[in-house]
Amino acid sequence: MASEQVHMAAPICLIENRLDGKLVVNRKAAEVLAGVRQPVVVVAIVGLYRTGKSYLMNRLAGKRKGFCLGATVQALTKGIWMWCLPHPCRPDVTLVLLDTEGLSDVEKGSTQNDSWIFALAILLSSTLVYNSMGTIDQHALEKLHYVTELTKNIKAKASSVYCQEEENSAEFVRFFPDFIWAVRDFTLQLEIEGRIVSDDGYLENALKLQQGDSEEIQTRNMPRSCIRNFFPSRKCFTFDRPAGRKKLSRLEELEDDDLEEDFLEPVARFCQHIWEMSRSKTVPGGRVVTGRMLENLMKTYVDAINSGDVPCLENAVLALSEIENSAAVHEAIYFYEELMGQRLMLPTGTVEELLMVHADCAKEATGIFMARAFGNMQVKKFQEDLEHKLKQKKEEFCKRNEQVSFDRCQAVLMDLSRELEDGIPKGIYSVPGGYQLYLGKQNEIEEKYGLVPEKGIQADKALEEFLKSKETVARSILQMDKTLTDKEKEIEAQHAQAEAAQLQQKLLEQEQANLKQMMEDEKRSHAEQVQLLKEKMEEERRLMEEETERMIQHKLKEQEELLKEGFQQKASKMESEIQHLKEEKKDSVSARVLSIVEKVIPPVLSMASQALQYNMLSNVVNPPKSARSRPKSSKK
Template sequence: MASKDVLMAGPLCLIENQPDGELVVQEEAAGLLAQIRQPVVVVAIVGLYRTGKSYLMNRLAGKRKGFCLGATVQGMTKGIWMWCLPHPKRADCTLVLLDTEGLGDVGKGDTQNDAWIFALSILLSSTLVYNSMGTIDQNTLEKLQYVTELTKKIRTKSSMKPLREEENASEFVRFFPAFIWAVRDFTLELEIDGRLVSDDEYLENALKLQKGDTEQIKKCNMPRLCIRQFFPSRKCFTFDRPASKKNLRRLEELEEDDLEEEFLKPMARFCQHIWKTSKPKTVPGGQAVTGAMLANLAKTYVGAINSGQVPCLENAVLALAEIENAAAMREALSCYEEQVGNRVKLPTCTMEELLGVHAECEREATGLFLARAFGVSIKEFQEALEEELKRRKEELCKRNEQVSFVRCSAALLDLSQELEEGIRLGLFSVPGGYRQFLEKRHEIEEKYRLLPGKGIQ
């Protein structure tokens, strides 16, 4: 499905967060994703509840309304909501925005559920936006404890144990998205030690490790260390309030002229940065993830979580490769049958003609398979495809012979009607009749030889 064909009037719930804490992939949203054959650029946003995440995502969608906003202290978004849109800068990709349930909602009281929402946002996205209010200080970093829990919530290898500290963090980096910190309602001067700094310098300064070896310092450094290790690609944007406190309650109704300039400028830079630099979602090996693959990844991760397991990235990619390669094989066989049907009119005059068309269709089908397939199971599926194409070639040859045999038999039956009628009437049972019979048979043979379209029989 091309980007222009993605028709979503508004967001849909992709992963429902049920009252008992179980996560459920919604079939309607998954079915829509399954139709998207383009690579997807997946931007997810996480952060504490009631911090304006949904409004930020609506701006990325180029809309005033879409993801649900709220004007009270109650969190609005539940689970993970999805909005698929034509990418504003890349016609060959689809933009998928994921708005997540706010972390730390006092009405929920389940930090484990929050941790899973955070982990899923990382696993499904190619760009992760962390949204916070005020400034980046120790208190803000401590609220980002979900980063420090990632090693308990995700493992990269299919071993029985989750990833431990001694394992190389680069294993995570292969799977993890680019990281953007959006600091909202930021009213301070960007100045450090009397020097003006950029948003990015402000973030890097906040992530500096404190010196010392005490338990307290180790605890303070833990979220900083995790962000630095897991997200080597980092960016920061600071935003002033979009409007006065009175107008914040009706943000969806405000025109651009009603919004503060100190909010609009960084917002424009933020949107342009994501539209221009956010890469398509990939899995290790560089395979771009399509909408259909993203739906399968969501189902795989949610299934693992609900079964009480720690989602394994390696296993998820292997399972995804199996699904994709099986689909690629089906698509290749469908292509072969379609092309043979279009190019071959049975019966063919010669066997060489038939085998030549088969070879062309086989090359096209194999090329289509290899363009979509990926992972370690490619060889296995390619061998199965070759075997199936060989079987279909033999079946095609038999059909060609059968059609030719029927065509030849019908032609002989038709041409011999006059001869059989002469035999029935005794026209050849007279003196000189045998010579007439031979002449008539020879005439029939000549007509039969000149008859076109008989095939190889």
């Protein structure tokens, strides 16, 4: 299913923004999103209402029509709308476009609703496009006050020993998307102090902090600082007006030939950049998010908002890992059962044969689990659950193998003994010399039985049960045989008991051998699980280190810029964040988990081995009563 793509003919409302301020997830849209098993590149656009956001998103979809455009001053997009499309450059990825309700709509009664829409766009996307009109000036930055409210609307960690400001600047980067500022109807020359600059240079110049300690200056610098701190990856595109005023009202009907070249060229660059450079949505630790995972994240965030809580990113990821890891266990077990059903032919000739098939299938099933599972300690907990369930399934297959073998052998013996059974009520063996005749027929049955192929591991057990069922008849025939003296009858009875005991001993030895094989399989399985867990934790540790290193480099770059701009105090304050990140990189959670794995798993393995060895020893020293006291049949 990983290669399946979702083709939506048109966008659909994903999150409805109701008049009472409640945000409601559209069930149908959520089901569509949950059906996307591929990784997703999520591009969300935010900005003031009536600024052409929907048109840009339609261009990203490669369509003229899709997200609803409007030609009046009334905003048309309400809530958040979604369009899932095959990615134009990456066949293994789905492109998810999110068009959001316009900010600062005069018809709204509260700005808090705008803040939640803005926050959700950030939390759900891997690339955030902020769409504005005119220029990036102080007025435009003031309209982006929603970014300064993120610390009130989003919490990075459930609890932290660090101050809130440090937590926000150091931890939010793990969750936040790449940032693109799209400046519409831009007609100025890209020139600063007589020097031509790029779109990106224009943005970075606009984000420079202003000197001064007054409250007004601090207010001016706040959105600049937030964008610089929260969005290390920033880019800018400037667009001229697409067409004359008279044509704008029917923009979605216009062909490219009807649009201005100064608009088409940056639009093409804008789309190409997002198609080629936008990364897949991830959660901390580098875990790539699928549509199904995004749907769970969305519901967690919306539920938190509607309940009046501040969405906690750490808790959301923890809840997501619980859901995904539980589903990964279920998927792995289902895969194991399917694979065993395909590869295992019952009954097997030996227990070892079954265990070898189980080992291969369990390894592949664990690989399925590991590919989907994530979350440090969460992985360990759910892997233990998987290991327990795989052991249960193995035991079920072993029992089924025994039952199939036993049933097949019973059917064979019943068929082979039909002549013997028919002769007993006819009195064929109730004559002088009948006992030897009876033993001869029984020996013939055993010989033919031994030649039957594919009886499975219960062949001797079924034979032992068959012979046991004939003990009473055999003794009766022996006692009635007048050609034998009492002494000869006693010898025959002892002979029969000796052979029965010999067969019982053979069964007991087979059981010991099977137990030993099971013990070896347990050892192998534990060792394999420990190794896979170590590899998984090492991979997560590596990804976390890489992620933390990117954050450190971002902070160092920002610190350098602050020094260049003359903000020594702010640069010094940032040093504590950098040191905290370096310590976090050195002492990662995953490294501690690896230590736990090494300390906890081996003792568990040792206890399991001791239990199996104890069972084996008990069976050797004290065989079951049935093996010591049952009367046995006789034969020559």
